Amino acid sequence: MAGAKPTEQSRHMDRARYTAFAFTAADILLELDAAAVIRFAAGPTVDLIGREPDHLVGTPLFDLIAAEDKDYSRRLLDAVTDSDRADMMLIRIGDRRGRKIRFVMSARRVPEFGDRLFLALSRAKPNAAGDLARAAERDPESGLLVRDAFVAIAGEKLRTGSALGNPCRMTLLGFDGIDRLRGHYGDDGVGTVLAELGAALRARSIDGDSVGHLGADVYGVIHARDLGLDGVRRWLETQSRPLARGEPVTVRSVSFELNPGGLSEADAIRALAYTIDQFSAADGTLRLGSLVESHQAMLDATLGRMSDFRSAVSAGSFQVVFQPIVDLNSLEVHHHEALARFADHEAAGSADAMITFAEEIGMIAEFDLAMCRRVAMAMAAHGGGVGAPMVAVNLSARSLMSFHFMARLRAYLADLPAPVRQALMFELTETYDLADLDAANAVLQQLRAAGHLICLDDFGVGATNLDYLRQLEVDFVKIDGAYVQSAREGGRGAAFMKGLARLCADLGLRTVAEMVEDQTTADLLRAAGIGYGQGFLFGRPELELPRP
Numbered sequence: 001m002a003g004a005k006p007t008e009q010s011r012h013m014d015r016a017r018y019t020a021f022a023f024t025a026a027d028i029l030l031e032l033d034a035a036a037v038i039r040f041a042a043g044p045t046v047d048l049i050g051r052e053p054d055h056l057v058g059t060p061l062f063d064l065i066a067a068e069d070k071d072y073s074r075r076l077l078d079a080v081t082d083s084d085r086a087d088m089m090l091i092r093i094g095d096r097r098g099r100k101i102r103f104v105m106s107a108r109r110v111p112e113f114g115d116r117l118f119l120a121l122s123r124a125k126p127n128a129a130g131d132l133a134r135a136a137e138r139d140p141e142s143g144l145l146v147r148d149a150f151v152a153i154a155g156e157k158l159r160t161g162s163a164l165g166n167p168c169r170m171t172l173l174g175f176d177g178i179d180r181l182r183g184h185y186g187d188d189g190v191g192t193v194l195a196e197l198g199a200a201l202r203a204r205s206i207d208g209d210s211v212g213h214l215g216a217d218v219y220g221v222i223h224a225r226d227l228g229l230d231g232v233r234r235w236l237e238t239q240s241r242p243l244a245r246g247e248p249v250t251v252r253s254v255s256f257e258l259n260p261g262g263l264s265e266a267d268a269i270r271a272l273a274y275t276i277d278q279f280s281a282a283d284g285t286l287r288l289g290s291l292v293e294s295h296q297a298m299l300d301a302t303l304g305r306m307s308d309f310r311s312a313v314s315a316g317s318f319q320v321v322f323q324p325i326v327d328l329n330s331l332e333v334h335h336h337e338a339l340a341r342f343a344d345h346e347a348a349g350s351a352d353a354m355i356t357f358a359e360e361i362g363m364i365a366e367f368d369l370a371m372c373r374r375v376a377m378a379m380a381a382h383g384g385g386v387g388a389p390m391v392a393v394n395l396s397a398r399s400l401m402s403f404h405f406m407a408r409l410r411a412y413l414a415d416l417p418a419p420v421r422q423a424l425m426f427e428l429t430e431t432y433d434l435a436d437l438d439a440a441n442a443v444l445q446q447l448r449a450a451g452h453l454i455c456l457d458d459f460g461v462g463a464t465n466l467d468y469l470r471q472l473e474v475d476f477v478k479i480d481g482a483y484v485q486s487a488r489e490g491g492r493g494a495a496f497m498k499g500l501a502r503l504c505a506d507l508g509l510r511t512v513a514e515m516v517e518d519q520t521t522a523d524l525l526r527a528a529g530i531g532y533g534q535g536f537l538f539g540r541p542e543l544e545l546p547r548p
């Protein structure tokens with residue numbers, strides 16, 4: 001009798017058994033109808049999201065899912081077919097107290113149940129990268145991570161993945177030609193393709209959420225070591241083909257392991273950020289194959305340059321030269337500017353390339369501190385610092401805004417003999433990076449209170465505008481060489497110089513003009529009311545600091 005025909009009871013047992021199996025892999029089971037309304041719910045939903053399973057029935061799934069995950073999960077669920085399931089989507093569901101609980105969700109169809117969709121949700125295990133991702137800033141349009149958040153998560157993965165002996169990979173994808181598509185089809189058509197792409201990338205990424213939208217058409221994905229993204233690349237190329245009338249979008253990509261190699265973690269993270277920026281800045285003239293190699297080479301070269309720079313800084317194997325800043329009326333030297341020279345660097349030892357590199361890679365603060373040490377030593381060599389000539393050291397805005405660096409700098413300055421300390425000035429450079437002028441001013445005032453004169457460098461360049469003069473209380477303003485040149489050419493340049501000199505005088509600021517190469521320029525600047533000059537006319541940068 002038994003076994004011939006399933007009884008109600010045995011059928012019930014089967015269902016219970018299947019459900020039990022399902023719960024070995026999931027916390028919550030949901031069944032959706034064609035309109036994505038929940039038709040069946042089971043599991044500890046009260047504990048996890050504060051709702052009874054019965055109350056979930058009749059609720060549209062997307063009412064539960066957090067705003068930033070709606071679009072992406074909808075796209076992935078729409079793509080689930082009888083043969084193609086979706087796995088490991090990361091989604092957030094709001095509970096009754098407004099907290100967002102993270103789940104890993106899988107979806108599949110079963111042919112016998114027609115248009116029903118079956119979902120299994122498991123509570124995502126908390127991890128540090130996940131916490132970062134949860135708090136991270138997102139691009140409002142794509143819902144993907146912004147560059148800084150992406151770098152932070154990559155850094156976290158680099159730390160933990162290598163510690164566990166299981167490094168992830170990072171792949172950067174750049175789509176060239178999307179702008180052309182926008183021209184043809186408007187933002188909406190292109191937006192749809194990009195949203196699909198974002199969803200596809202998230203589904204392939206670690207934690208379902210490690211995708212960054214890094215530049216206009218540049219994306220980054222952190223993924224498992226063995227996952228190929230070729231499929232994504234091919235998919236986008238096909239997607240774009242009909243749109244572009246036979247001119248598909250070209251995709252360039254580069255992939256590397258998140259592994260600190262021989263570097264400290266902090267340096268490896270800087271190298272990573274630098275490589276991301278280089279990739280984002282590169283244009284479509286680079287093609288796939290060569291780029292993969294050239295970016296790996298670029299990363300290697302970056303690492304090499306970093307360790308060169310680091311050893312130059314720690315061994316002190318760079319030189320310091322001093323260039324006079326002269327009173328345009330009395331022709332007396334007021335102070336010197338300290339400039340760095342790197343011995344085995346091409347371009348006649350010019351500091352520019354090295355300094356720019358150090359800025360971009362985030363090593364400038366260490367370098368600025370090393371410069372201070374070297375300059376203070378040179379000053380102290382002059383009779384124990386008594387009557388030491390005044391020297392201005394360049395201080396990058398990035399260093400100024402690093403709390404950690406400023407604490408070290410202040411501690412270092414406090415230990416200097418008073419005459420050396422008081423003869424040390426600072427030139428604030430690279431100020432276009434300053435986001436918060438009030439905060440910058442507060443730090444500057446601490447330095448001034450300790451007896452240091454401050455010069456605002458590069459005035460007139462980029463964003464260094466009148467707002468800086470209004471909000472930063474300094475002693476000197478150095479007018480950029482480009483303005484000096486245009487003043488020499490007469491007309492508006494000269495009028496501008498005069499107006500600037502007047503404004504600075506009214507604000508109680510002294511003015512320095514740089515790149516003064518001939519007497520005519522010096523005369524013109526003096527007549528315009530500029531107080532000080534620097535340039536080859538008065539002296540080239542020299543190794544020796546003249547004795548007072």
Ligand code: C2E
Nearest residue numbers: 339340350351352355371394395396429515516517535536
């Ligand atoms: P800057 O601070 O504007 O420095 C002035 C640059 O102009 C120096 O180039 C100097 O050698 C050059 N110069 C001086 N007088 C004349 C002139 O009459 N004509 C011409 N054509 N050039 C003149 P340098 O040393 O190559 O420095 C380039 C930049 O690198 C500096 O611009 C500064 O932003 C940065 N830098 C140099 N040393 C340091 C440093 O120790 N720390 C930091 N943070 N930045 C530095």
Ligand code: CA
Nearest residue numbers: 394427429457
């Ligand atoms: Ca300077």
Ligand code: CA
Nearest residue numbers: 458480481514
């Ligand atoms: Ca300058």
